[in-house]
Amino acid sequence: MKLLEYKSQELFYDYDIPSNKGIVIDSLEDLGSTVQDDEPSRGNSVCAQIENYPVVVKAQVQTGGRGKAGGIKFAENEEELIEISKDLLGKKIKGLEIKKLLVVDMIDVKKEWYLSVTLDRKTKTPLLIFSTEGGVDIEQTAHETPEKIAKVSINPMMGIKPYMVRYLINYFDIDSDYLKPLYEIIKNLYKLFKEYDCLLTEINPLVIDGDGELLAVDGKIDIDDNSLYRHDDIVKFRDALTEDEKVIEARKYDFLYIPVRDTGNIGVISNGSGMIMSSMDLISQKGMEVTCALDLGGGATAERVQEAIKIVLENDNVELLLINIFGGITRCDEIAKGLKMAEDAVGDKKVIIRVEGTNKEAGLEIIHNMKDTVNSVDSILEGVDALYEHFSG
Amino acid sequence: MSILVDENTRLIVQGITGREGKFHTEQMLEYGTNVVAGVTPGRGGQEVLGVPVYDTVAEAVEKHNANATVLFVPPRFTKEGAFEALDAGLKLIITIAEGVPVHDMLEVYHHSKKYGATVIGPNSFGVISPGKSKAGFMAHRIFSPGKVAVLSRSATNCYETVFMMSNRGIGQSTAIGIGGDMIPGSPFVEMLPLLEEDPETEAIVLIGEIGGSDEEIAAEYIKDNVTKPVVSLIAGKNAPKDTSMGHAGAIVAPDGTGSAENKEKVLREAGSYIAESTEGIVDILEEIL
Numbered sequence: 001m002k003l004l005e006y007k008s009q010e011l012f013y014d015y016d017i018p019s020n021k022g023i024v025i026d027s028l029e030d031l032g033s034t035v036q037d038d039e040p041s042r043g044n045s046v047c048a049q050i051e052n053y054p055v056v057v058k059a060q061v062q063t064g065g066r067g068k069a070g071g072i073k074f075a076e077n078e079e080e081l082i083e084i085s086k087d088l089l090g091k092k093i094k095g096l097e098i099k100k101l102l103v104v105d106m107i108d109v110k111k112e113w114y115l116s117v118t119l120d121r122k123t124k125t126p127l128l129i130f131s132t133e134g135g136v137d138i139e140q141t142a143h144e145t146p147e148k149i150a151k152v153s154i155n156p157m158m159g160i161k162p163y164m165v166r167y168l169i170n171y172f173d174i175d176s177d178y179l180k181p182l183y184e185i186i187k188n189l190y191k192l193f194k195e196y197d198c199l200l201t202e203i204n205p206l207v208i209d210g211d212g213e214l215l216a217v218d219g220k221i222d223i224d225d226n227s228l229y230r231h232d233d234i235v236k237f238r239d240a241l242t243e244d245e246k247v248i249e250a251r252k253y254d255f256l257y258i259p260v261r262d263t264g265n266i267g268v269i270s271n272g273s274g275m276i277m278s279s280m281d282l283i284s285q286k287g288m289e290v291t292c293a294l295d296l297g298g299g300a301t302a303e304r305v306q307e308a309i310k311i312v313l314e315n316d317n318v319e320l321l322l323i324n325i326f327g328g329i330t331r332c333d334e335i336a337k338g339l340k341m342a343e344d345a346v347g348d349k350k351v352i353i354r355v356e357g358t359n360k361e362a363g364l365e366i367i368h369n370m371k372d373t374v375n376s377v378d379s380i381l382e383g384v385d386a387l388y389e390h391f392s393g
Numbered sequence: 394m395s396i397l398v399d400e401n402t403r404l405i406v407q408g409i410t411g412r413e414g415k416f417h418t419e420q421m422l423e424y425g426t427n428v429v430a431g432v433t434p435g436r437g438g439q440e441v442l443g444v445p446v447y448d449t450v451a452e453a454v455e456k457h458n459a460n461a462t463v464l465f466v467p468p469r470f471t472k473e474g475a476f477e478a479l480d481a482g483l484k485l486i487i488t489i490a491e492g493v494p495v496h497d498m499l500e501v502y503h504h505s506k507k508y509g510a511t512v513i514g515p516n517s518f519g520v521i522s523p524g525k526s527k528a529g530f531m532a533h534r535i536f537s538p539g540k541v542a543v544l545s546r547s548a549t550n551c552y553e554t555v556f557m558m559s560n561r562g563i564g565q566s567t568a569i570g571i572g573g574d575m576i577p578g579s580p581f582v583e584m585l586p587l588l589e590e591d592p593e594t595e596a597i598v599l600i601g602e603i604g605g606s607d608e609e610i611a612a613e614y615i616k617d618n619v620t621k622p623v624v625s626l627i628a629g630k631n632a633p634k635d636t637s638m639g640h641a642g643a644i645v646a647p648d649g650t651g652s653a654e655n656k657e658k659v660l661r662e663a664g665s666y667i668a669e670s671t672e673g674i675v676d677i678l679e680e681i682l
Contacts, residue, residue, distance in 0.1 A: 121575055157503060199575075230494075272548055273547065274545075274548065274550040277547075277632050278670070281629070285670075297491055326556070327532060356553075357535065380553065
């Protein structure tokens with residue numbers, strides 16, 4: 001679950017990581033609200049008043065290159081702020097609708113550093129990454145002058161220690177006055193990383209402002225979806241954010257719904273992400289396109305399978321449904337029962353179903369007694385051939 | 394031989410009284426696995442399918458000299474279950490659950506190394522040495538004894554491959570569900586030395602997928618240490634690209650590590666055959682064996 005900037009800033013605030021003050025608005029009325037307290041805004045319910053101009057208006061969309069796409073503007077006064085907000089709210093950036101704006105104080109930027117903690121799948125440890133050359137070009141720096149970026153593996157049994165920060169201070173020849181504030185920020189960022197089950201906590205840029213203070217000016221946080229059961233606040237944030245209703249509907253049943261391409265016309269249901277990927281690979285190799293896929297996970301019951309089929313068929317792009325099951329913990333007869341229960345939703349749409357594995361025979365018996373638009377095949381290759389035949393003939 | 398599980402495996406099932414635990418204990422017993430005990434806190438003294446149940450792993454290990462455990466417990470209890478098994482001295486811990494928080498696995502991974510234990514999974518079908526023993530939930534009817542080892546991140550892609558292998562007369566020595574999560578208890582590279590040494594294994598199938606760098610690390614090892622033929626498949630070439638956010642990923646792996654293209658390239662350079670589909674794996678195996 002990737003958080004929007006404002007939500008990241010809220011967590012920074014909670015973890016005593018200094019960041020610039022701001023408010024979040026999702027309508028122009030919010031601009032008129034009064035100060036509640038010093039906290040940064042919580043959604044649109046609490047709003048601080050803007051005291052000092054100029055301010056920066058930042059579109060809250062989940063995409064990179066937001067500034068270059070016109071999603072970051074500057075306002076010198078209230079009229080300009082209203083003008084810009086009116087213009088940005090509801091507009092789309094890279095296909096994503098702007099529903100919220102973050103309005104923050106303009107910072108006098110002296111230096112831009114980069115700081116993140118991420119999960120390094122290679123070493124299987126959290127990795128601390130730091131550079132004194134932060135900002136929008138950090139990836140280019142990583143490619144061209146990797147020595148300007150320091151990476152420190154964090155032993156998860158030991159956590160962040162002051163010597164790590166001392167190492168960074170020496171490596172980059174930073175004024176030792178920054179040892180303490182930088183250590184505090186790194187320690188707190190790691191605490192946030194751990195306590196919120198993060199895959200990534202990133203501050204870019206970590207700014208040194210006109211007074212020499214460190215400030216997290218932009219932040220990105222990615223939280224492990226598997227941990228959301230222990231983070232109710234993030235679940236609320238996620239559901240308010242998700243645009244695709246089918247994704248939300250699927251989540252209710254613990255399914256993963258994946259919108260693929262609007263131009264496609266095939267829906268795929270399978271019992272595992274590996275199977276979804278290999279089904280999509282085979283379909284693409286034959287020049288056909290999947291429009292959406294749904295991962296049942298393991299052990300789906302007939303009732304849940306029925307819901308899964310309904311969710312996929314509610315996507316009007318789906319002309320044909322491919323169900324590809326290799327059951328271990330998933331039982332083929334449960335799949336077949338679920339398809340039978342969803343018969344009304346299926347209507348006249350063609351369904352190609354392949355079941356293999358646990359309780360296959362019982363499943364096939366049910367499938368063979370269904371109408372002719374439901375065809376069972378013996379392998380995924382046969383299934384893909386049947387798709388191809390359907391579309392070419 | 395084969396590796397990890399065989400006729401000498403004395404298995405505990407943690408979570409034996411649950412719906413899945415019970416169903417798959419029955420399946421494992423039917424396959425001939427020596428399930429010596431079950432563990433469910435608060436259910437000590439009961440029996441499931443004739444298997445005695447204990448409150449703690451330590452009791453089950455003491456009373457039955459168990460040497461492996463499989464965890465049929467929900468994802469949020471997997472960490473605690475694995476810790477208990479490590480603490481009871483077990484050296485083979487097989488975790489099944491899908492959806493274990495990655496920070497939990499981070500802890501299990503590092504603790505298990507300290508204990509010198511092998512953790513398989515999570516998000517795994519388990520381990521099977523066909524004809525001998527199985528620990529997990531794989532559909533065992535499709536497996537057949539033979540000389541090809543299969544390592545797979547995905548359960549379903551492994552089934553698909555094994556099903557075709559068996560149909561075409563190519564049996565398996567051991568099949569291991571490495572697991573589909575970001576941090577597997579035992580990545581490919583930790584299984585390769587065991588397979589290289591196993592006299593019953595003549596070839597190795599490695600089914601990977603996009604993301605992470607475990608295939609790249611395996612390739613590095615294969616290059617200098619594996620003499621047996623390796624056939625690899627990388628799934629997910631046509632998966633929709635995740636909208637990237639944050640720069641850390643690009644900084645950690647500026648060389649493109651994680652993409653299907655890169656994984657295939659380094660595996661090929663290490664001397665592995667590259668298959669384009671699960672069926673392709675079997676075609677190659679037929680040719681080289």
